[in-house]
Amino acid sequence: MFTRIATIARNTFTELVRQKVFYILLVFALAAIGSSIFMAQLRIEAQFQMIKDVCLGSMAIFTSLLAILATASFLPNDSEDRTIYTLLAKPVPRFAYLFGKLGGIIMLLLFFTFMMSVVFCAVLWMREQSALAQIHTEFSGAPAEELQLAVKSVTDATFNSNLLPGILIIFVKAALLAALTLFISTFATSALFTVMITAAIYFIGHLQATARESWLQGADIQWWTRILVALIALLFPDLQAFNLADDMIAGAAIPWEIFVKTFALGWLYVAVYASLAAYVFAGREL
Amino acid sequence: MIRKILAIVLLGAFGLALVPFEQSLDAEQKAVQLRSVPIDLDLRERLGQMGFLAALSGFRSALAAVLWIEAHNAWERTEWGRMAGLFDTVTTLQPRSLLYWDMAAWHMAWNASLAALDDKSQPSEALRVRNQRQYIKLGRDYLIRGLRNNPKSAFLQERLGVLLRDKLDEHCEAGEAFLKASELPDATPYIARFAGYELSKCPGHEQEAYDLLKKLYAKGPEQRKPTLVTTLKELEKKLDVPPADRIDSPQL
Numbered sequence: 433m434f435t436r437i438a439t440i441a442r443n444t445f446t447e448l449v450r451q452k453v454f455y456i457l458l459v460f461a462l463a464a465i466g467s468s469i470f471m472a473q474l475r476i477e478a479q480f481q482m483i484k485d486v487c488l489g490s491m492a493i494f495t496s497l498l499a500i501l502a503t504a505s506f507l508p509n510d511s512e513d514r515t516i517y518t519l520l521a522k523p524v525p526r527f528a529y530l531f532g533k534l535g536g537i538i539m540l541l542l543f544f545t546f547m548m549s550v551v552f553c554a555v556l557w558m559r560e561q562s563a564l565a566q567i568h569t570e571f572s573g574a575p576a577e578e579l580q581l582a583v584k585s586v587t588d589a590t591f592n593s594n595l596l597p598g599i600l601i602i603f604v605k606a607a608l609l610a611a612l613t614l615f616i617s618t619f620a621t622s623a624l625f626t627v628m629i630t631a632a633i634y635f636i637g638h639l640q641a642t643a644r645e646s647w648l649q650g651a652d653i654q655w656w657t658r659i660l661v662a663l664i665a666l667l668f669p670d671l672q673a674f675n676l677a678d679d680m681i682a683g684a685a686i687p688w689e690i691f692v693k694t695f696a697l698g699w700l701y702v703a704v705y706a707s708l709a710a711y712v713f714a715g716r717e718l
Numbered sequence: 719m720i721r722k723i724l725a726i727v728l729l730g731a732f733g734l735a736l737v738p739f740e741q742s743l744d745a746e747q748k749a750v751q752l753r754s755v756p757i758d759l760d761l762r763e764r765l766g767q768m769g770f771l772a773a774l775s776g777f778r779s780a781l782a783a784v785l786w787i788e789a790h791n792a793w794e795r796t797e798w799g800r801m802a803g804l805f806d807t808v809t810t811l812q813p814r815s816l817l818y819w820d821m822a823a824w825h826m827a828w829n830a831s832l833a834a835l836d837d838k839s840q841p842s843e844a845l846r847v848r849n850q851r852q853y854i855k856l857g858r859d860y861l862i863r864g865l866r867n868n869p870k871s872a873f874l875q876e877r878l879g880v881l882l883r884d885k886l887d888e889h890c891e892a893g894e895a896f897l898k899a900s901e902l903p904d905a906t907p908y909i910a911r912f913a914g915y916e917l918s919k920c921p922g923h924e925q926e927a928y929d930l931l932k933k934l935y936a937k938g939p940e941q942r943k944p945t946l947v948t949t950l951k952e953l954e955k956k957l958d959v960p961p962a963d964r965i966d967s968p969q970l
Contacts, residue, residue: 694743
């Protein structure tokens, strides 16, 4: 069974690559390099913060868009070109088909996040080197203590151990969105409907925590309020939990336990949405 | 039918289990200053509908960067009022970012204040000076608000000290600010010296300044900078320190 899922995943990945989605990478690279050129006008510390803001923000936008758009289109496309019938006529269970498709999209998201991270790190490294060279020239006659402080201010502002967890959380959020889109597409009538509904859930998901906090305030909470909150928590994932990059750029550290919990929550949602999708798809008339 | 009911029940149970987990994760993330920025109606008015939507959708830092670039353009056109408005929005979007508070304060207290003093369209010198002071105070307010959001920031505390010292000549307040900064983790080694220098200029705090600088002097050559030695000698004279306790005493 696993081999079948892996084969479908590999083919989905190849299919998506052939759709030239990597042009988005080009846009990302342009945004990263362009912003880095513009940032040269700003103060050294500001340059790094801006590069991180622009690059991590773009990574979050592009991975989310890719996750929603790529997933929303594959079921209607496969139905339209009748690939789905050929596939399901073979000894491939419906859930294996869905999981394989989701696997392929997650592989693409992982590769995409990795490539964007490489571009981001390269741009950051280049600016760091140029800032260090500038500092060494400016502080050539200054005491060693001042030079050390200036160099430290640059190295502290560029690469730190928080970048990797921040990027991984962006990837998990995209995987979650892909699984959610997959679930919606199993009962949707068109790709457009899937995209619209997922976009709506995306916005609601960012407000879920605020609503939950407000509803669960106070001592006398009715049982039906809890049921309602549970239902909402399930239908609309708490997407704010995955927006750690904003605070990370500002200097907040992501403790290991919080990273693990957030990461696990993301995959838990992926598992639940994928299972729901398989359940609905099993009963769907094709 | 039974399968469907079972599936719904299982999902409901999963949802119920998820709520406490999400609540505890939410609390843990907030405790370490993650996802702790309140998105309120005031911000909605400043950002406009699309900006507010972007801030809600997890693109807060990217939006702050875009607005910061806009503020930079406003600076090039010397639109100080617009800059202040944009700084307010940027710092509301990213209140944990020390850089935004520091840069906003610097633009207001140094650049805008000087431009106000040099304003050729304002014939009254008194009004120009008043406008200059207002911009300096605006800069100081950014740092104070920044410190309210980041109370453990030695960097912002130091910047507040520098502003009070260089732009407002408030030596007592500057001394206090440097002293607070020197007690915080990540304080740079020279901050304690700065606190001593400023306190030495604050009437009634000379003894405090002397004790502080003497303690730093005793730490060794890396703290014995010319300004520290000169200030200590001046304080020794002012406080009438016995010759045996003075820094150039052969006994020390």
